[in-house]
Amino acid sequence: MTRATAVRPAPVTAPAxxxxxxxxxxxxLAWRRSTTPLLLVLGWELAAxxxxxxxxxxxxxxxxxxxxxxxxxxxxLLTHLLDSLTRAGVGLLIGGGLAVLLGALAGLLRIGDDxxxxxxxxxxxxxxxxxxxxxIIWVGIGESLKISLVALGAFxxxxxxxxAGIRDIDERLVEAARTCGLGxxxxxxxxxxxxxxxALFLGLRLAIGAAWLSLVVGEQVNAQTGIGxxxxxxxxxxxxxxxxxxxxxxxxxxxxxxxxxxxxxxxTLTWRRGLRAS
Amino acid sequence: xxxxxxxQLNGPLLTATGVRRRFGxxxxxxxxxxxxxxxxxxxxxGGSGSGKSTLLRVLAGLDDEATGEITLRGRAAVVxxxxxxxxxxxxxxxxxxxxxxxxxxxxxxxxxxxxGLAERHRAWPAELSGGQAQRVAVARALVREPDLLLLxxxxxxxxALTRLRxxxxxxxxxxxxxxxxxxxxxxxxxxxxxxxRLLVLEAGVIAEELPVDLGPTRSPDDPAxxxxxxxxxxxxxxxxx
Ligand SMILES: Nc1ncnc2c1ncn2[C@@H]1O[C@H](COP(=O)(O)OP(=O)(O)OP(=O)(O)O)[C@@H](O)[C@H]1O
Ligand SMILES: [Mg+2]
Numbered sequence: 001m002t003r004a005t006a007v008r009p010a011p012v013t014a015p016a017x018x019x020x021x022x023x024x025x026x027x028x029l030a031w032r033r034s035t036t037p038l039l040l041v042l043g044w045e046l047a048a049x050x051x052x053x054x055x056x057x058x059x060x061x062x063x064x065x066x067x068x069x070x071x072x073x074x075x076x077l078l079t080h081l082l083d084s085l086t087r088a089g090v091g092l093l094i095g096g097g098l099a100v101l102l103g104a105l106a107g108l109l110r111i112g113d114d115x116x117x118x119x120x121x122x123x124x125x126x127x128x129x130x131x132x133x134x135x136i137i138w139v140g141i142g143e144s145l146k147i148s149l150v151a152l153g154a155f156x157x158x159x160x161x162x163x164a165g166i167r168d169i170d171e172r173l174v175e176a177a178r179t180c181g182l183g184x185x186x187x188x189x190x191x192x193x194x195x196x197x198x199a200l201f202l203g204l205r206l207a208i209g210a211a212w213l214s215l216v217v218g219e220q221v222n223a224q225t226g227i228g229x230x231x232x233x234x235x236x237x238x239x240x241x242x243x244x245x246x247x248x249x250x251x252x253x254x255x256x257x258x259x260x261x262x263x264x265x266x267x268t269l270t271w272r273r274g275l276r277a278s
Numbered sequence: 279x280x281x282x283x284x285x286q287l288n289g290p291l292l293t294a295t296g297v298r299r300r301f302g303x304x305x306x307x308x309x310x311x312x313x314x315x316x317x318x319x320x321x322x323x324g325g326s327g328s329g330k331s332t333l334l335r336v337l338a339g340l341d342d343e344a345t346g347e348i349t350l351r352g353r354a355a356v357v358x359x360x361x362x363x364x365x366x367x368x369x370x371x372x373x374x375x376x377x378x379x380x381x382x383x384x385x386x387x388x389x390x391x392x393x394g395l396a397e398r399h400r401a402w403p404a405e406l407s408g409g410q411a412q413r414v415a416v417a418r419a420l421v422r423e424p425d426l427l428l429l430x431x432x433x434x435x436x437x438a439l440t441r442l443r444x445x446x447x448x449x450x451x452x453x454x455x456x457x458x459x460x461x462x463x464x465x466x467x468x469x470x471x472x473x474x475r476l477l478v479l480e481a482g483v484i485a486e487e488l489p490v491d492l493g494p495t496r497s498p499d500d501p502a503x504x505x506x507x508x509x510x511x512x513x514x515x516x517x518x519x
Contacts, residue, residue, distance in 0.1 A: 175340055176362035179355065180376035180418065190375065194366040271366045271402045 059241040064248065067241040076230075081249065083225040084215060087143070088253075091150025092211050096204070099155045103162025108192070120159055128152040129217050136221070146218035146226075153214035157206035165199025166192060198272065201265045208257045216250060290351075291316045291426055291458050292337065297346035299332055306332050307344070308482030314426065319452060319459045321469035323514065324479035330462045333479065334430045337460065352425030355418075359431040361411035363403040363418075370399035373418045389421035390414070392451065409440040413447070420451065427459040434464060445471055466510050470503060471496050478513060486513055 041061055047053045048060030055063070071077040102120065105112035131152065132145075139145050169192060177191045219228020227246050234242030290313040297310040306329040314320050324330050336344040338356045363372045373386045390396050393413040403411055412432060419427055432448075433441040445468060452459065452472075463469050469476055470490060478486035488510065492503060 172358070172360065172362055173364060176356075176358065177364070177375065178340060179338055180422075182376045186376070190367070191364060194364070197366075269366075271368075271404070 056238050056240055059244065063241050064244045067239075068245050068248070071242070071245070077249070080226050080230045084219065084227045084253075087146045087218070087226065088150055088211050088215050091147040091214070092154045092207065094147065095151030095154035095211075096158050096207055098151070099158035099203075099207070100162050100200070103159040104166060106159075107163045107166030107196075108188075117163070120156075124156050124160075128156070129214065132217065132221065141222040145221060146215065146223070149214040149218040150211045153210035154207035157210055158200075158203040161199045161203025161206070162196065165196030165203070168199065169195040198269060201261065201269070205258060205261050208261065209254065212250060212254050212257075290314060291318075292351075292354075292460075293347075293349045294337060295347045297333065297336055297344060297348070299329070299336060299341065299344040305482060307336070310346070310479070310482070310484055312337075312477070312484060314458050314460060316425065317456045317458050318475065319461060319473045320475045320477060321473035322460060322462045322477050322479060323464075323466065323469055323510070325514065326464075328479045329482060330479055331430055334428050334460065334462055338428050350426065353422060354426040354428055355420070355422045355424035356428045357412075357415050357419050357430070357432040359434050361403070361408075361415040363411055363414055365403050367403075368399070369395065369401050369403065369406070369414050372403065372414060373421050375418065377421065385421055386417075389417040392420060392454075393417045393447065409436050409444065412436060412444065416444075416447070416451075420455070423455075424457055427457050429459060429461045429463075431462055431464060433468070441465075441468070448472060466507055466514070467498055470507055470510070471498075476510065488513075 044053070044058070045060050045062060048055065048058065048063070053060075059067075068077065102112075102116050106116040106120070107113070128149070132149070135145055135148055139148055173195070174187055174191050177187045182190060215226075216228060219226045220232055223229035223232070227249050231243045231246035234240070234246070292312070292314040294310060294312040297307050297312070298305065299307040310333055312333075322330050322333070332341070334356075335341045336346070337348060337350075338354060339348075340356075363369075364375070367375070370383075370386050370390065373389055374382055377385070379385075387396060387399065390399055393416050395410060395413055395417065398406065398410065398414075403414070406414065412435075416432070429448075433444045436444060448459075449472060451457075459472075461469065461472060470492065473490055476486075476488040476490060477484050478488075480486070488506075490506065492500065492506070496503060498504070498507075
């Protein structure tokens with residue numbers, strides 16, 4: 001009943017940190033799992049140094065790191081990073097907030113289900129990144145475009161998981177709460193919300209993944225700031241190291257946000273540890 | 279919906295008259311009349327699908343679509359066949375669900391002590407055995423100091439040994455607190471061990487009522503117990519071996 005359900009597959013090819021990590025290998029094997037990545041980076045470095053890889057095609061990892069350090073020290077990276085983060089945050093807040101609200105409405109009330117769910121089901125068939133041309137016509141190429149894209153990307157996974165999370169709650173638990181004298185509001189707080197929380201977390205993780213992806217696409221359309229802008233500008237001047245750096249930053253953002261959610265999740269859902277142990 | 283009153287008169291604790299419930303075309307309860315006196319333990323027997331759980335839900339006020347009249351003087355609490363503890367609340371918080379007041383923690387601790395689980399108050403429901411979880415469910419009902427305990431096959435999912443212990447526990451708690459109880463059960467021996475009166479639900483009505491005059495200390499070895507058991511099994515359509 002508390003099984004979190006991914007109603008919609010992650011729109012991003014989820015990184016290795018995504019749900020359902022296949023059987024975690026013991027610490028003993030950790031070194032073996034990091035061998036190939038390390039070798040690849042080493043090979044990359046050597047290939048770039050020896051001139052096998054042209055610097056304008058793919059600069060050495062050390063060069064990318066040096067560029068990162070330079071841009072960090074002069075503050076450029078931070079400014080753009082903050083702009084990107086703001087867009088992601090605002091979009092996530094709008095899209096995610098709306099998703100949780102509508103998902104709860106559809107999940108809790110029959111009338112909400114009848115009125116809200118059909119249009120959402122229809123809209124999910126549209127690839128939201130394909131909406132860019134239409135969005136440009138509607139909201140222009142400014143900040144609203146980026147935020148709309150992020151909000152759209154975040155909306156669907158959170159909506160579906162909120163909905164499924166609420167629907168999956170065991171009716172018998174709600175009934176038991178009723179016999180304990182809990183009113184509708186108290187049942188919402190003590191039964192529905194905690195019961196739907198695992199699904200909400202899963203939705204949030206998928207939503208954040210979708211938000212980053214939307215941001216990457218959005219920031220390539222006439223951005224004046226942001227990591228995406230940094231990359232597009234660098235491409236014009238053939239600063240491949242900055243382009244690669246931008247990619248690295250995007251990847252790190254995705255990784256960090258996922259780890260952060262997982263930590264919060266583990267803290268909040270302590271009761272599931274007992275469940276797993278049994 | 280069945281009209282529910284909380285009368286203040288003397289007399290029966292629970293009175294139900296003309297309780298009817300249908301699911302689509304099938305009428306499960308066609309007019310159940312039922313009275314339970316204060317402190318009385320009544321066992322409700324009946325074949326599978328005869329509507330015992332349905333009736334219990336109506337009496338507990340959980341069924342909004344039943345019709346009939348139900349008067350309950352006092353508080354009722356329910357123990358279901360499955361423990362129905364909230365997995366995300368620790369044992370003590372499950373017991374405390376819906377309670378308020380300054381002495382709450384103390385009452386919860388006392389209720390848990392009564393079912394022998396005082397030291398497990400910090401455990402998660404998933405960490406408990408089936409019998410322990412069911413005891414917590416009993417504590418959750420007890421802590422409300424009910425006048426009437428509604429029990430829907432509360433020990434049905436437990437192994438035979440645990441079931442015997444739980445029956446003993448229920449008997450002790452009953453003697454201590456003097457609550458009345460309606461015990462839905464499949465188990466004829468359980469009914470004879472615990473109840474003052476037996477009801478058989480059949481074809482949507484209470485088809486048979488049987489007092490159990492076996493005294494406070496009962497044993498299945500008692501010949502009177504055996505006779506009553508045989509009679510009941512005949513009534514339920516179970517042939518003698
Ligand atoms: N929500 C429901 N919708 C439709 N039919 C139902 C519903 N609940 C119960 N019934 C029907 O009502 C009848 C009585 O069910 P109930 O659960 O009360 O039986 P019971 O006497 O408790 O059986 P058991 O001893 O097996 O628990 C059954 O035929 C069942 O199919
Ligand atoms: Mg039943």
